[in-house]
Amino acid sequence: MVFKLSSASKIKINMSGCGKRNYDTENLALEALIEAIIRFPESTVTNVYQCDDCGNWHLTSRGAKHPYLIENLENGYIKRQRQALEWKGKLGYN
Numbered sequence: 001m002v003f004k005l006s007s008a009s010k011i012k013i014n015m016s017g018c019g020k021r022n023y024d025t026e027n028l029a030l031e032a033l034i035e036a037i038i039r040f041p042e043s044t045v046t047n048v049y050q051c052d053d054c055g056n057w058h059l060t061s062r063g064a065k066h067p068y069l070i071e072n073l074e075n076g077y078i079k080r081q082r083q084a085l086e087w088k089g090k091l092g093y094n
């Protein structure tokens with residue numbers, strides 16, 4: 001795959017001083033949490049929190065599952081997205 005320099009330069013490496021990936025809002029962090037669980041079933045992330053050091057939101061494996069994660073597990077969204085990913089893999093779209 002060929003990346004054009006113009007598009008590659010738009011990728012912002014967004015790392016904080018505390019060395020974790022930053023999310024500007026709780027919602028963005030929650031979307032990333034769900035995405036991580038879908039793509040990496042072995043992932044241990046369970047929640048999001050606002051960092052005391054940098055003020056941004058990070059993912060964490062500590063603590064109870066966030067209600068939004070529980071909701072997406074219970075309503076079958078995560079399962080369906082995983083199946084969709086599996087099928088894409090089988091069809092060679094990954």
Ligand SMILES: [Zn+2]
Pocket residue numbers: 016017018020051052053054055056058
């Ligand atoms: Zn931080």
